[in-house]
Amino acid sequence: MEKNDEREEYTYDNEEREELTEERILQMLDERKFKELKEELENNMYPVDLAELMKDFTQKQLVMVFRLLAKEEAAETFAEMDSDMREMLIGGLTDSELEEVMEEMYLDDTVDVLEEMPANVVDRLLMATDEETRQQINQLLQYPEDSAGSVMNVDYIALRKEMTVADSILKIRQVGLNKETIYTCYVTEKRKLIGMVDVKELLTTSESKTIEEIMDTNLLYAHTTDDQEEVAQIISKYDLIALPIVDHEMCMVGIVTVDDAMEVLEEETTEDISIMAGVNPSDDSYFETSVLEHVKSRLPWLLFLMLSATVTQMIMNHYESALAVMPQLAGFIPMLTGTGGNCGSQSSTLVIRGISVGEIEFGDLFKVIFKEVRVAVLISLILSVVNGIRIIIMGQGDVMIAVTIGLTMACTIVIAKVVGCTLPLLAEKVGLDPAIMATPLISTLVDISTISVYFAIVSAVFSL
Amino acid sequence: MEKNDEREEYTYDNEEREELTEERILQMLDERKFKELKEELENNMYPVDLAELMKDFTQKQLVMVFRLLAKEEAAETFAEMDSDMREMLIGGLTDSELEEVMEEMYLDDTVDVLEEMPANVVDRLLMATDEETRQQINQLLQYPEDSAGSVMNVDYIALRKEMTVADSILKIRQVGLNKETIYTCYVTEKRKLIGMVDVKELLTTSESKTIEEIMDTNLLYAHTTDDQEEVAQIISKYDLIALPIVDHEMCMVGIVTVDDAMEVLEEETTEDISIMAGVNPSDDSYFETSVLEHVKSRLPWLLFLMLSATVTQMIMNHYESALAVMPQLAGFIPMLTGTGGNCGSQSSTLVIRGISVGEIEFGDLFKVIFKEVRVAVLISLILSVVNGIRIIIMGQGDVMIAVTIGLTMACTIVIAKVVGCTLPLLAEKVGLDPAIMATPLISTLVDISTISVYFAIVSAVFSL
Known part of the structure; x- marks a missing residue:
């Protein structure tokens, strides 16, 4: 500036x-x-x-x-x-x-x-x-943590339907200074929410009209027990300044304002991103979390994934004799698992984000898989060829090896992309958080399938 | 409901x-x-x-x-x-x-x-x-894409400082219906922004006061060329309904409203998450992006990372003779690189998010490293012991192997966490997007260091 x-x-x-x-x-x-x-x-x-x-x-x-x-x-x-x-x-x-x-x-x-x-x-x-x-x-x-009730404000302007616009403006004058948001007024009758009026409307209508004449009865609202994220998303989707919160008898109990909605969305995004990296989310920020709490939130996934990697090891031990004959085969493993993991995490991340912004839902499963398969086929063609050329130029193997690695890579990429896009949608379907199906888990699963495919192909090609 | x-x-x-x-x-x-x-x-x-x-x-x-x-x-x-x-x-x-x-x-x-x-x-x-x-x-x-000018609205209510509160309300009555947001009015003089008044203020003050008496001159505003994300963050931080946008002569040209700010923040988050998964962000949503465009946005990182993995392969080829003697050593590699990659991505993700919500900045580098090292030491102790016990129980090696793997794992975890938390902060410092220092890149770097450390330790312990 x-x-x-x-x-x-x-x-x-x-x-x-x-x-x-x-x-x-x-x-x-x-x-x-x-x-x-x-x-x-x-x-x-x-x-x-x-x-x-x-x-x-x-x-x-x-x-x-x-x-x-x-x-x-x-x-x-x-x-x-x-x-x-x-x-x-x-x-x-x-x-x-x-x-x-x-x-x-x-x-x-x-x-x-x-x-x-x-x-x-x-x-x-x-x-x-x-x-x-x-x-x-x-x-x-x-109110339960993360519910609409726990983030709402109980101060709002309530009008009655018999009031005129002039009465209403007078009422705002009298009580408005203590209310956090006065720009939407709510019309109640025996405490029940029956309509709403924007202050914009009040200021631009004839003063003698009654509230009943100008109020909007096509209401958006949420219940006290609704999830705060849902409430924030309604506010975001419909561009509201505040959303009224009602109890189970439709009685008005408070409002959630747009600034609180923004805060909720930021918190929820941080939570999603943490889960996607295999970290159990905490309410505190990075520095507010102690070393022990950091360990506690990161350890479970690391342990689980480390132990899952045992499967990969068992498969490799099975092919120990092949590795003894052709030890250079091991050198390709990190590149193969790395590429597979990256392909899988690209797909899972895009799908997880698509679910959380509401673009993708379970019903789109086959549409998504079809798209990912086409993407995977194109990508595997390009990567296999580039890598084959590299292997031959760098003298890391002959044409047979280049073809074997290329074939493995192509299978790996297709599997990785399909697994990566499917698991988040399945998680969503069974009510789990899709974010847990992100990079760490996907890459462990992809490791297992990559190693299986690799040694199956290698054994067949070189009759080991 | x-x-x-x-x-x-x-x-x-x-x-x-x-x-x-x-x-x-x-x-x-x-x-x-x-x-x-x-x-x-x-x-x-x-x-x-x-x-x-x-x-x-x-x-x-x-x-x-x-x-x-x-x-x-x-x-x-x-x-x-x-x-x-x-x-x-x-x-x-x-x-x-x-x-x-x-x-x-x-x-x-x-x-x-x-x-x-x-x-x-x-x-x-x-x-x-x-x-x-x-x-x-x-x-x-x-206005350039992603600038404040490109998302602003040119409709707003402008008042003059000589007007009374009554005059102002009258003006809102006359022009308000066509304005997107009337709840903050801006006071201008020869088109220059000199103050602002909330409608709340207008409605709760004596009608004979002048605008000059009640206007707020401690102004928040942004310039047309400022980044839209910055603008959205100011709106979020200060809980505003709208932020005035001025040109370089401080003349008022428009406002950005809170609903646009929410949309900008959602887009920017999607962008960050895409980059963190090694996908170049696109303006279109998942389904709107064609297969070819998906390939184009995912290929560059995959190619780069695949070729980087060559380094790992060269290191392993160097130890080919060791692998020929003890082929079971290869079986531990996916677990070691997987654990290292997960540890690194936990740290980098938390730091990247900390930077983007404004909690962590470059000046905190040593504070962050100190915290991550302590977390890493605790985690490596636990994982090494658990894994050592597993190796012995499953008969995948003797105590020597368990100790060797444990040592490698401990080094890997410390390196991964330090690299993971340092790179995003360095990227921020030199003006790159910290999000590129996420899982894909970190896990490739960690792969290289894991393999180096592993074979160095193995060669020393077993004199291969």
Whole structure:
């Protein structure tokens, strides 16, 4: 981004904003320039950036900066911190300060915070909230992890169908400031969700119309127990700003907003990618996960795959005499298994991603296999020929060997591509996560079939 | 989702909506029940679902359904179709119908459509738009692919700082209906962006205040030439509904909305995942990509990796005599390279994802290596012991062999984890996409080091 002097009068460039660095804040604290710091924090700092910037602060520094923030910014910054920082900060705040933070936070953030805190801190936080909020919190904490209920916000604007547009705008005026998202209002009758109205609609319609006349009754919604990923995908597919969440009696209980949906999708993608690499996903980020937890999440697949590789070994031992006669045959094995593994993982990855973005489903199985087989045939032709030429040029074998390796490679590639595209779809069909059918498992299976095919062909060709 | 009779009076369940299936629409067309179909389409169908449902329709069927839609729905449905459907539909519409569609579409959608159409269709579409729109379209088409300019919308609400809140609401009333997102208004002065106001703010402030008093001047924005992924990440990080896009003179030219940001992030993730599997990403989805294009996108990495595997082969050929004496040594190779490859891909995948969500950066290199080395040491201890026991129980070797394999495995795992976590960070540092340092490349590199280490240790232990 280029700089431009003229605009500095009014605006604050992304790069310039970074000038309020960790070092500068610490220096201003040291020099007790509190007023100046307070002003800079107010004008040039976003809560999410501030939380990141303070991650190495001591408790004392954290509390000092926190006390300079306006109420709303303080609550938002608190919500953006990681759990260690929060715990440290809570330890340094007075009860009344804590009360203010709890009052300002949106309820879904409060619940997130509580879920990560040790019991004694939770008690202290709950003491700092009023009775009504406490009840709402307890209810939210009961929804299963990863459910719509666990990510929803209970603050939204509810209208009645008899209200006029003017009444509605007045109601937004009165209660809107405390609601996270006011841009979609929900029409309820005896708590049941019966319609919705965009604020855009309210602002562009005659003030005397009633809500019933303008409300949209073709509703999209989800239940509290629905999976959060499903909810996020509905929001993404239909380009919504928020999705209403209802209980089993169709009573409105909250909304999930688009920013939460984006976060859910990012988390779910990280989870998928981890599983695809043979790592059990964890809720914590890379650095937040301890060495022991890293070992625990990576070991199961490694053990399983290592032991599965025993099959390959048994097959090879069976052909020990062939290897004793022609030891140069072993040299081709890593290249053959490597190529097979790569071909298989290309197919499985594309299919896994296709399933997760909703393009491919089980019904497409034969369509996918047909496509992969054609791709495999073309690729194996090219690779076999190139590799055959290489073998002869580099003097690693004669034409017979080149043909044998080429034949093995062609079979391997076709098998790898078919296995690679089939397994994720089968997993999906039986209700497993397709992501487990990714590279590590596919490449072990492909290893086994490659070695079998290789030695079967070699034995036949060279009568070993 | 469970059914509940009471609510059907008002609402339409996700499942019930699906009742308007492809078959039912075709049947209603056959029976010429146009009025009924029109009503159902109006009340129970979202454009994105309708587009999906009609993907196997003939041109005649497509045009018949399309003509039943209200103007706005027609334009939205058109925007959701894939390029083949659009081309087919355009061929069946009259010029004046086309004009109506073009008029109703948001400009960013129009540009998307035009980018995918053959030249003759583009000409016809441009003929159907008015002069002013055509100029705007031409300007948008000039922004580089994947830039903020190419995904932005030029419709937004601009206010002046002298306006009062009441004036502003009036302005929204007048022009708002045609704007995609009205919830953030931008304050401009001589076209330069100087502030922004949330509609929430407008609705909850005294009507006599001026915009200058309430506008936020701590602005987030991006330039037309910025990468679309960067823009999407700013929207995600700061929980925005839209981000203003400015040119190099800080003049406001458009906005990118949160729904476009979600789409960009999904595309970019698909791209990353493809690259991580050794597939050059394409703009088209799995089925839209032809067999030849699939071959073209998968072949380069396969060729490169196959030829790299030659190095492994050369090392093994060097130890041919050792293999002739102890052919059972070859049997351990697939297990060793497999385990090494899996360990390496676990580390590289976690680091690549950490980089792409912004948790890990080059400065963390040593912190990451230190963590991976500790993880590697623990994992190699466990795997070596388990594998040693297996070797002895299954009679695949004596204690000497078990120790040799264990030692090789430990070295391999440490090397794999260090290489796996280092390469993505180095790639990031030199401006390459870290995703290319994923499983395929890592496992080839790890193969080479595994084989080297294995034969070095074997030669030393058994003096071969």
